[in-house]
Amino acid sequence: MDALMTLKQVNYQVKDKHILHDVNWEISRGAQVTLTGPSGSGKSTLLRIIASMISKTSGQLIFDGQPIESYDPIMYRRQVSYCFQQPTLFGETVEDNLTFPYQIRKQPFDRAHAVEALTYVGLSEQTLQQKVTDLSGGERQRVALIRNILFLPQVLLLDEVTAGLDEANKQIIHDWLHHLNAERGVTTIMITHDAGEIAEAAQLMRVVDGCLEEVIIN
Numbered sequence: 001m002d003a004l005m006t007l008k009q010v011n012y013q014v015k016d017k018h019i020l021h022d023v024n025w026e027i028s029r030g031a032q033v034t035l036t037g038p039s040g041s042g043k044s045t046l047l048r049i050i051a052s053m054i055s056k057t058s059g060q061l062i063f064d065g066q067p068i069e070s071y072d073p074i075m076y077r078r079q080v081s082y083c084f085q086q087p088t089l090f091g092e093t094v095e096d097n098l099t100f101p102y103q104i105r106k107q108p109f110d111r112a113h114a115v116e117a118l119t120y121v122g123l124s125e126q127t128l129q130q131k132v133t134d135l136s137g138g139e140r141q142r143v144a145l146i147r148n149i150l151f152l153p154q155v156l157l158l159d160e161v162t163a164g165l166d167e168a169n170k171q172i173i174h175d176w177l178h179h180l181n182a183e184r185g186v187t188t189i190m191i192t193h194d195a196g197e198i199a200e201a202a203q204l205m206r207v208v209d210g211c212l213e214e215v216i217i218n
């Protein structure tokens with residue numbers, strides 16, 4: 001597999017605090033990476049740099065053959081999408097959230113596509129009219145994830161998106177992420193502390209004290 005993203009000697013420092021140290025990482029196109037490590041070791045910081053939400057202090061980040069700095073930020077974030085542990089839903093209904101990606105692209109809402117995605121994660125067409133305040137935690141997360149992939153990004157960065165969810169919700173999300181990776185070619189990088197998710201990892205990376213290392217899976 002060829003490299004979709006390459007990090008060379010990436011450092012991140014806030015004042016005199018070194019948070020990431022010389023991170024070197026070649027992320028293959030279509031990879032399914034699980035990222036773990038102790039609390040406060042720098043995992044979210046690393047994903048935020050990859051997502052271009054914050055800027056590295058030094059080093060190089062190459063995406064699809066070009067330095068990250070050469071991309072238009074809006075276009076880049078459409079290709080490299082960050083999903084939060086606590087998803088933010090806005091407006092009144094689920095439909096308000098799922099029409100949003102179309103509005104910002106000035107395209108008509110593809111209702112059938114949205115319903116197909118909802119159905120894939122065990123939600124029905126009626127969910128579109130449901131108030132976001134009435135959704136469970138697992139439903140909120142599924143809606144937020146759908147909002148991020150209605151226009152398919154090349155990379156999905158998932159920051160503890162299943163933390164706090166029950167096993168049934170976790171399984172739905174795992175199956176769906178696997179589908180997006182295996183069938184749609186989306187590269188996924190998922191931060192987790194969950195022992196089950198770590199045991200199931202296809203490729204396991206660990207951040208310890210701001211340094212990235214690969215964990216060899218037997």
Ligand SMILES: Nc1ncnc2c1ncn2[C@@H]1O[C@H](COP(=O)(O)OP(=O)(O)OP(=O)(O)O)[C@@H](O)[C@H]1O
Nearest residue numbers: 014017019037038039040041042043044045046207
């Ligand atoms: N802007 C900042 N200013 C100061 N310190 C920061 C800043 N951003 C991150 N840090 C620190 O960098 C370290 C790494 O934070 P980060 O959120 O990346 O850890 P993490 O591995 O994702 O932790 P967790 O598993 O608990 O979510 C922490 O000590 C954090 O307090």
